[in-house]
Amino acid sequence: xxxxxxxxxxxxxxxxxxxxxxxxxxxxxxxxxxxxxxxxxxxxxxxxxxxxxxxxxxxxxxxxxxxxxxxxxxxxxxxxxxxxxxxxxxxxxxxxxxxxxxxxxxxxxxxxxxxxxxxxxxxxxxxxxxxxxxxxxxxxxxxxxxxxxxxxxxxxxxxxxxxxxx
Amino acid sequence: xxxxxxxxxxxxxxxxxxxxxxxxxxxxxxxxxxxxxxxxxxxxxxxxxxxxxxxxxxxxxxxxxxxxxxxxxxxxxxxxxxxxxxxxxxxxxxxxxxxxxxxxxxxxxxxxxxxxxxxxxxxxxxxxxxxxxxxxxxxxxxxxxxxxxxxxxxxxxxxxxxxxxx
DNA sequence: CCTGATACTTGTACTCTAGCAAGTGTTGCT
DNA sequence: AGCAACACTTGCTAGAGTACAAGTATCAGG
Numbered sequence: 001x002x003x004x005x006x007x008x009x010x011x012x013x014x015x016x017x018x019x020x021x022x023x024x025x026x027x028x029x030x031x032x033x034x035x036x037x038x039x040x041x042x043x044x045x046x047x048x049x050x051x052x053x054x055x056x057x058x059x060x061x062x063x064x065x066x067x068x069x070x071x072x073x074x075x076x077x078x079x080x081x082x083x084x085x086x087x088x089x090x091x092x093x094x095x096x097x098x099x100x101x102x103x104x105x106x107x108x109x110x111x112x113x114x115x116x117x118x119x120x121x122x123x124x125x126x127x128x129x130x131x132x133x134x135x136x137x138x139x140x141x142x143x144x145x146x147x148x149x150x151x152x153x154x155x156x157x158x159x160x161x162x163x164x165x166x
Numbered sequence: 167x168x169x170x171x172x173x174x175x176x177x178x179x180x181x182x183x184x185x186x187x188x189x190x191x192x193x194x195x196x197x198x199x200x201x202x203x204x205x206x207x208x209x210x211x212x213x214x215x216x217x218x219x220x221x222x223x224x225x226x227x228x229x230x231x232x233x234x235x236x237x238x239x240x241x242x243x244x245x246x247x248x249x250x251x252x253x254x255x256x257x258x259x260x261x262x263x264x265x266x267x268x269x270x271x272x273x274x275x276x277x278x279x280x281x282x283x284x285x286x287x288x289x290x291x292x293x294x295x296x297x298x299x300x301x302x303x304x305x306x307x308x309x310x311x312x313x314x315x316x317x318x319x320x321x322x323x324x325x326x327x328x329x330x331x332x
Numbered sequence: 333c334c335t336g337a338t339a340c341t342t343g344t345a346c347t348c349t350a351g352c353a354a355g356t357g358t359t360g361c362t
Numbered sequence: 363a364g365c366a367a368c369a370c371t372t373g374c375t376a377g378a379g380t381a382c383a384a385g386t387a388t389c390a391g392g
Contacts, residue, residue, distance in 0.1 A: 013298045020309040024293045025286075027312035030319035031194045032201055049379065066339060078380050080341055085378080102339045102388040120191075127190040132179045133318045138311065143186040145304065145311045146193035152299045153196035215349065232369060244350050246371055251348080268358040268369045 038123035042115060050086055057108040058116040064103045204289035208281060216252055223274040224282040230269045257281065
């Protein structure tokens, strides 16, 4: 499938307590629950492979078919039919590219963009709920530590996220 | 699909800074990257719906068909065929239930259990890598805060996690 | 202007998921 | 013993994803 080789960057490395790993592991489960709930209602309307397309479009803007297909890592023929379905359902449109008449631009409709935004919004909302149960002091710590953690993890590569659909 | 209603428990609620929400949001993205990478290699060998079965079995032990099907939230007929495929690939076995000859117990094979464990292990390994870039002081904070966060989020319901496959 | 490469679609084939309906065997209850 | 409920499988149908191969239109370079 995707090439997901994960090499350690040249960075200082400190010993890690297994207790810390376990805490992060459990937190990852909890966050995964949040993510799953945020996307579950949407999956009634769209399949995960289709949703991936919208996610990419939402972050990159209109793209031509071949580039999108490569991004999603499927054959052009497969992708063409996926776009067929997305068009039918009104989530994207095919548009001619003035500069090159053999290329076709895929654009998310407002409807399609909303779908992606709604998922993100549900996620934020639930996070807000969870965080509200923490004291302000703890919240401040969360901000600091989670930011540091996110930095350490690095921005996940787009194709990686696509594995799970967001 | 699943009933994922998310009600706020009776708990103290503090105001939440949007900055904190955003930090958690970004961290959730980062963690999602970790999760996706941990499962990606496995998806070459098994489909997500099939993997879900193994995940459930891994945490509950052998279950009878009907209970498993209900857990996964699919029709018994659909599930029967999924088990067919899992059996063919050697990840689970069907076993008669001595106490009730009309029930059939589905059991993960060692091979199947390994598959699930490997994903969890990859996840821990990558988390360890990330945490190693944090200073010991930060790590201590991570343990504390992430634990608190996980507690606040609550153990995600099994059916919720199944949406994404783990 | 021709030719080969590029971009996309269509034809064909296969697998997986999924559900409804019907069938077989088993159990529990009267 | 008989019958209804339960547990599972099988037949059938349908949609979605996926890939390979072939086809059409377009572009770029000689």
